Amino acid sequence: MENKVPIVPVVSSFSGLTMPVICMGTASYPPVDAGTLKSAIVEAIRAGYRHFDTAFIYGSEQPLGAAIAEALNIGLIKSRNELFITSKLWCTYAEPDLVIPAIKMSLENLQLEYLDLYLIHWPLKFSKEVSRLPVPKEEVSVIDIKSVWSAMEECQLLGLTKAIGVSNFSSRKLEEILSFAKIPPAVNQVEMNPLWQQKELNEYCKAKGIHVSAHSPLGSKGTLWGDNRIFDCHALKEIAEAKGKTIAQICLRWVYEQGASVIAKSFNKKRMEENLEIFDWSLSVEELEKIRGLPQCKFNSIGTFIEPSAELEAQL
Numbered sequence: 281m282e283n284k285v286p287i288v289p290v291v292s293s294f295s296g297l298t299m300p301v302i303c304m305g306t307a308s309y310p311p312v313d314a315g316t317l318k319s320a321i322v323e324a325i326r327a328g329y330r331h332f333d334t335a336f337i338y339g340s341e342q343p344l345g346a347a348i349a350e351a352l353n354i355g356l357i358k359s360r361n362e363l364f365i366t367s368k369l370w371c372t373y374a375e376p377d378l379v380i381p382a383i384k385m386s387l388e389n390l391q392l393e394y395l396d397l398y399l400i401h402w403p404l405k406f407s408k409e410v411s412r413l414p415v416p417k418e419e420v421s422v423i424d425i426k427s428v429w430s431a432m433e434e435c436q437l438l439g440l441t442k443a444i445g446v447s448n449f450s451s452r453k454l455e456e457i458l459s460f461a462k463i464p465p466a467v468n469q470v471e472m473n474p475l476w477q478q479k480e481l482n483e484y485c486k487a488k489g490i491h492v493s494a495h496s497p498l499g500s501k502g503t504l505w506g507d508n509r510i511f512d513c514h515a516l517k518e519i520a521e522a523k524g525k526t527i528a529q530i531c532l533r534w535v536y537e538q539g540a541s542v543i544a545k546s547f548n549k550k551r552m553e554e555n556l557e558i559f560d561w562s563l564s565v566e567e568l569e570k571i572r573g574l575p576q577c578k579f580n581s582i583g584t585f586i587e588p589s590a591e592l593e594a595q596l
């Protein structure tokens with residue numbers, strides 16, 4: 281099958297790496313069982329997805345690995361190289377000595393030799409195994425970014441991943457990394473959708489050559505922290521109706537037109553296919569203007585999984 285998803289270059293990888301701009305998310309809240317997850321991923325590969333987003337904390341690395349093995353087995357793909365796999369360093373391992381063991385654990389879960397992209401999941405470090413949610417604030421501190429980034433660089437130099445980046449980082453934290461990085465972050469994966477547009481961060485990243493990947497582009501409907509605000513948004517509904525598209529497609533197209541890539545999660549075959557149909561039409565200037573004026577609200581923040589701490593927030 282011809283793949284119609286555009287690709288973007290991943291700068292700062294050594295190998296002319298490219299990344300498909302639509303990625304299938306694998307986090308689900310509440311979590312689904314491994315068999316369901318594996319089948320959904322095989323279905324997504326069949327539908328044309330070639331980029332998958334996982335993380336140690338999601339528990340989805342093993343089912344993703346099993347799905348890749350099955351896709352190879354049944355001939356949906358000929359080689360693992362046809363896929364782009366992103367995973368993330370969880371906060372419990374955000375210490376220089378733990379980074380390489382952590383990526384090796386992820387690779388073992390995935391049954392892969394290398395990742396395409398490894399991200400620091402949050403600019404946070406947990407002092408011990410997290411025993412409860414929300415994580416007590418005494419167990420959380422801001423990551424020592426210099427030493428952890430150096431270990432991330434080592435992961436790339438060792439060939440454990442083709443590129444490295446971050447997630448949920450502010451421009452302030454990125455500025456810090458750029459001041460000492462030998463390999464600059466290729467990607468910053470952040471929440472981004474028409475109701476949380478990330479205009480300034482996106483402009484900052486563009487200026488620095490850091491690609492933005494948008495997680496929760498549909499407002500994380502169905503998760504602990506997400507809701508239906510996007511699907512209930514009157515202005516988005518009007519644009520969708522006028523264009524004969526769905527609200528989801530309007531959101532995903534909007535993200536794409538901001539120069540970012542899209543990480544949407546759907547385990548439903550019809551919606552997986554729908555979410556790929558965003559490349560043969562565009563939003564008009566008036567529609568973009570209307571979206572620009574939408575009131576903003578953040579869905580996913582550290583407050584959803586750690587105890588509130590103004591002191592910590594002020595350092596991020």
Ligand SMILES: NC(=O)C1=CN([C@@H]2O[C@H](COP(=O)(O)OP(=O)(O)OC[C@H]3O[C@@H](n4cnc5c(N)ncnc54)[C@H](OP(=O)(O)O)[C@@H]3O)[C@@H](O)[C@H]2O)C=CC1
Pocket residue numbers: 304305306307308333334401447448469470494495496497498499500501502503506526528529543544545546547548551552554555580
């Ligand atoms: N780096 C980070 O900190 C974070 C990363 N992520 C990553 O991003 C991915 C996506 O973000 P997520 O928060 O899951 O939220 P999304 O914004 O992708 O929303 C997912 C929800 O939207 C539904 N949905 C998907 N497509 C459609 C459609 N066309 N029409 C209507 N409903 C639709 C899904 O249901 P259904 O499956 O039934 O279609 C699901 O309930 C995650 O899976 C994860 O990989 C997410 C949060 C934080």
Ligand SMILES: O=C[C@H](O)[C@@H](O)[C@@H](O)[C@H](O)C(=O)O
Pocket residue numbers: 307335337580584585
């Ligand atoms: O336990 C912690 C939370 O689930 C946290 O992992 C999510 O908010 C998240 O960043 C994600 O990537 O989905």
